Amino acid sequence: MDLATTWKRAVAGDAGFGPITRCEVDTQCNVVGEIPGWAPEDLDFASAKDAHNWNAQFVHLTMHVCRDALAHAGLEMNDITGPRTACMIGSALNGSDAMRAATLALESGRGHRISPFLLPNLCGNLPGGKAGILCGFTGLSLSPQGACASGNHAIGIGARLISRGDVDFVLAGGAEMPVVPEIVLGFANMNATIKIRPQDRAHGDWAQASRPFSEDRRGFVLAEGAAALVLAAEDAVTAHGLHPLAEVLGVGWTSDAYHFTKPNPETIVRSMRMAIEDADLAPQDIDYVNAHGTSTPKGDQAEAQCLREVFGDLLPQLPVSSNKSQLGHTLGASAAIEAVLTVESMRKGVLLPTINNIPDPNLDDLDVVPNESRACQVELALSDSFGFGGTNCCIVFRGA
Secondary structure, eight states, rough: OOHHHHHHHHHTTTTOOEOOSSOOOSSSEEEEEEEEEEOOOGSSSSOOHHHSOOOOOHHHHHHHHHHHHHHHTTTTOOOGGGGEEEEEEEETTTHHHHHHHHHHHHHHHHHGGGGGTTTHHHHHHHHHHHHHHOOOOOOEEEEEOGGGGEEEEHHHHHHHHHTTTSSEEEEEEEEEEEHHHHHHHHHHHTOBBBBOOOOSSTTOOOOOOOTOTTTTOOOOOOOOOEEEEEOOOOHHHTTTTTTEEEEEEEEEEEEOSSSSSOOHHHHHHHHHHHHHHHTTOOOGGGEEEOOOOOOHHHHHHHHHHHHHHHHHHGGGSSSOOOTTHOBBBGGGHHHHHHHHHHHHHHTTTOOBBBBBBOOOGGGTTTBBSSSSEOOOOOEEEEEEEETTTTTTEEEEEEEE
C-alpha cells in the first residue's frame, strides 16, 4: 500500500485489521494489521529465488520503501548524491521470520532448505545495505535498534548527521514484519495485545480492535509495515531543486533506567521537553501531538499523565491523536509511519482521528480527535514514541 492510499483511508477513518493469514496461531489475540497484497516476488527487483533466499521480509520491504521515498522526493542517486546519502532504517525484531523458517526446516529434516543467506537475513543493517545496492547510495548505513522508538531514533540520528555536515541526505525510517506465531504468542502471553472474546465489541468487527485512550481499551493490535523519509540539508534542497515538506526542528531522547516494559514518567517527560527545547520552543507553541497511544490500559494512562506534566492547563485545547487506532502497532516501524502521517497532516491541514473512541472519564482532559478526522492548520507538531527497554524518542516537526 502506498502513501496516497494509506492517507485516503486514514482520513476516511478506516482501520486495516483482520484475522491472521500469514500463519496459524491458536490464540484469542488473532487480529493483526497485515500489508494488503504483500508478496516480495511481485516486486520488479525480486525474483522467486530472491524471495526464497532473502526470506526475512523486512529486507525487501525496506528496499521497496526506500526506492519509493527517493522517487517521491525527486532525489536521483548519482556520483554526487550517492556518496552523500546515508540510510537509517530501524527495526525491533529484525529477521525473526527468517529464523523461524530455518528452525522449521531443520525440525522437519530439511536442513538443506535453510536459506544460504540466513545469517545476513538476521542482521539489522542488511535491509539498508540491500536498499543501497538497489538505489545506489553509499553513505553511512546502519539500523538504530530502539525497539518501538526505532523510527524516531533513525530520524533524530539522521538529522544530527546532516547538521554535522557528514552527509547531505538521509533515508530515515523503520520496517517490521512481526506476524509469526512466536511473536504473536509472546505478546499474547504478556497480555500486551487484545484478546477478542465473544463479548468484545471487536468480535465480528475487526476494525474496532485498537482503541487508544478509549474507556474499554484492552491491548494493542500487532501490525506489520514500513516507512522511510528523505531528510536533506537546507543547501542541498536548494542545490538539487527539491521541495521540502517539513523540517525536523527538535529531537529529545532519553532512557528510563527503570523497568524493561513499564514506562518511567520522569524520563518520558524529559524526552518531550528536550525535543521542544531543542526546537527553541515552549509547550504553548505546539499545535498537535501525535501520541504513542498503543491502546494498553496502563500505557495510555501513563502517556496522558506525562502530557499533563508537559502541557499543564494547555492540554485540553491541544489535539492529541493516535494513528495506532487505525494502523495497529508496527513496533520498530511505528514512529516512522507516524512521522510520515504527521507531516501529511501538516501539509493537508487535516488531523487524523483516534477511531473507536469511547470517552474515558480518567482522560477527559485529552482531545484525542475522537472518531473523525478534523480540518486544522498545524505548523508545529510533536511526535512521541517509546519502546521496550525504556527507550524514548520525541521529534518536533515544523511544516514547510
